[in-house]
Amino acid sequence: MLASRPLSRRAAGNGAGLGLGLGTLWLSLIVLLPLAAVVAKSTDGGWSAFWHAVSSRQAVDALELTLGASLLVAAISAVMGTATAWVLVRDEGIPGPVRSVFNAVIDLPFALPTIVAGITLLALYKDVAFTRTAIVLALLFVTLPFVVRAVQPVLLELDREMEEAAASLGASALTTFRRIILPNLLPAIVSGAALAFARAVGEFGSVVLFSGNIPFKSQVASVFIFSQVESDNTAGAASVSVVLLAISVVVLLGIRRVGRSHA
Amino acid sequence: MLSRWGLRGAVLVYLGALLLVPTGLVFYRTFEHGLGAFWDSVTTPAAQHAFQLTLELAAIAVPLNTIFGIAMALALVRGRWRGKALVEAIIDLPFAVSPVIIGLSLLLVFGREGWIHLPFQVMFALPGMALATIFVSLPFVVREVVPVLREVGDEQEQAAATLGATGWQTFRRITLPSLRWGVAYGVVLSVARAIGEFGAVSVVSGHIAGKTDTLTLLVQERFENFDVRGAYAASALLAAIALATLFTMTLTRRRTA
Numbered sequence: 001m002l003a004s005r006p007l008s009r010r011a012a013g014n015g016a017g018l019g020l021g022l023g024t025l026w027l028s029l030i031v032l033l034p035l036a037a038v039v040a041k042s043t044d045g046g047w048s049a050f051w052h053a054v055s056s057r058q059a060v061d062a063l064e065l066t067l068g069a070s071l072l073v074a075a076i077s078a079v080m081g082t083a084t085a086w087v088l089v090r091d092e093g094i095p096g097p098v099r100s101v102f103n104a105v106i107d108l109p110f111a112l113p114t115i116v117a118g119i120t121l122l123a124l125y126k127d128v129a130f131t132r133t134a135i136v137l138a139l140l141f142v143t144l145p146f147v148v149r150a151v152q153p154v155l156l157e158l159d160r161e162m163e164e165a166a167a168s169l170g171a172s173a174l175t176t177f178r179r180i181i182l183p184n185l186l187p188a189i190v191s192g193a194a195l196a197f198a199r200a201v202g203e204f205g206s207v208v209l210f211s212g213n214i215p216f217k218s219q220v221a222s223v224f225i226f227s228q229v230e231s232d233n234t235a236g237a238a239s240v241s242v243v244l245l246a247i248s249v250v251v252l253l254g255i256r257r258v259g260r261s262h263a
Numbered sequence: 264m265l266s267r268w269g270l271r272g273a274v275l276v277y278l279g280a281l282l283l284v285p286t287g288l289v290f291y292r293t294f295e296h297g298l299g300a301f302w303d304s305v306t307t308p309a310a311q312h313a314f315q316l317t318l319e320l321a322a323i324a325v326p327l328n329t330i331f332g333i334a335m336a337l338a339l340v341r342g343r344w345r346g347k348a349l350v351e352a353i354i355d356l357p358f359a360v361s362p363v364i365i366g367l368s369l370l371l372v373f374g375r376e377g378w379i380h381l382p383f384q385v386m387f388a389l390p391g392m393a394l395a396t397i398f399v400s401l402p403f404v405v406r407e408v409v410p411v412l413r414e415v416g417d418e419q420e421q422a423a424a425t426l427g428a429t430g431w432q433t434f435r436r437i438t439l440p441s442l443r444w445g446v447a448y449g450v451v452l453s454v455a456r457a458i459g460e461f462g463a464v465s466v467v468s469g470h471i472a473g474k475t476d477t478l479t480l481l482v483q484e485r486f487e488n489f490d491v492r493g494a495y496a497a498s499a500l501l502a503a504i505a506l507a508t509l510f511t512m513t514l515t516r517r518r519t520a
Binding site for chain 1: 335338361368370401494505
């Protein structure tokens with residue numbers, strides 16, 4: 001056993017070294033270089049040009065709308081996602097096959113192209129098209145699986161004995177949920193909601209047709225960036241992009257921290 | 264009892280109103296004038312070309328990302344080096360970055376006034392769209408292979424090495440077969456994402472009708488040209504691909520579990 005160690009480590013080490021070299025090259029070329037170009041472009045005209053671009057009324061409006069809608073969507077998603085996970089895992093009143101169908105359907109927003117998601121919602125909810133409600137609906141659709149899929153495994157693992165003990169000691173269903181279940185689920189709910197928020201902030205395809213893209217009313221940040229690219233203002237587009245990128249990075253790092261402290 | 268029914272009802276209404284009814288309605292609208300109308304709409308020259316281009320992009324992006332994914336997963340799980348946490352965070356970036364920003368970033372590198380000038384046209388042509396597709400579908404295979412690689416451990420690899428297998432033999436005969444379901448799952452997710460990508464491809468395609476239109480871009484173009492039924496037909500085709508993906512995912516997940 002001991003004698004084999006150096007040999008195998010060398011074999012694995014070679015493969016891993018090659019993998020690392022190629023992988024890092026690929027990552028740098030495809031991901032890092034382009035994102036660096038965005039950051040560089042945003043400060044092309046110096047700090048004042050960057051500030052001018054992100055503080056224009058249309059940009060501020062789009063960013064505010066995006067953040068507000070994303071926060072609202074993350075909150076609704078946290079509540080409804082937890083409830084959905086609960087029904088999928090615990091609700092024995094619904095027959096098993098029906099639950100498995102629903103369970104499979106939860107992932108539909110991940111599999112469905114975003115532009116199709118937009119068209120789909122537009123087909124049914126014509127009345128709210130081109131409003132802020134449309135934006136919230138579209139974002140709720142595309143972020144639906146995050147909280148469900150984060151909470152579901154935790155709920156499956158959760159020890160039912162604690163709940164039974166609480167119930168036998170006279171706790172009501174609500175008290176049991178609030179004192180026993182919710183604290184156990186909270187890290188999963190928070191990280192699922194944060195993922196939903198990060199996704200909502202950058203969402204484009206499902207919103208672009210449904211929101212109508214009306215400046216100061218229903219134009220989200222990603223659509224604003226797109227319109228700036230179309231009108232050849234790439235520096236302005238890059239500036240607002242950097243703000244969105246910064247938000248994504250902060251949220252991603254936050255999720256990693258939550259995950260690590262509860263691992 | 265009442266609260267249980269309330270919760271169940273709320274969840275079913277939520278899923279129905281958000282997922283099932285809208286999706287069902289698109290299929291209904293697509294097929295309400297019969298299968299013939301649908302068929303005509305998805306076999307126009309523009310639609311055929313869009314379908315072909317979509318498949319080409321997936322056929323370029325997915326194999327490259329699969330090779331990258333396996334190599335990177337091996338390096339992350341088996342290798343010992345500094346900066347792993349940073350590389351893992353960078354791999355997740357394509358999930359967190361808005362598709363529009365991805366498109367813009369490629370435009371800034373390969374565009375008219377970009378950093379890199381190649382002898383052939385990259386933007387508003389196939390290479391740029393392929394780069395966008397690679398970017399957005401990059402993390403899937405890595406994400407799926409890393410946990411599998413951790414799970415299987417390296418005892419079998421060590422045994423193979425003891426018995427005189429070269430690094431490549433060990434990889435081909437031992438490591439790769441044990442990863443197959445993880446890789447398969449990652450590939451399915453990558454294909455779905457590659458076919459469905461809209462925002463990033465939209466920025467770098469230049470919307471040249473009949474030339475750089477993918478299926479998702481065709482949906483938008485038809486919709487904006489008031490060909491709503493045609494947009495629904497192309498959407499239904501994409502939704503069918505998504506449902507097939509879901510089905511395959513459920514099957515392969517059962518195998519990996």
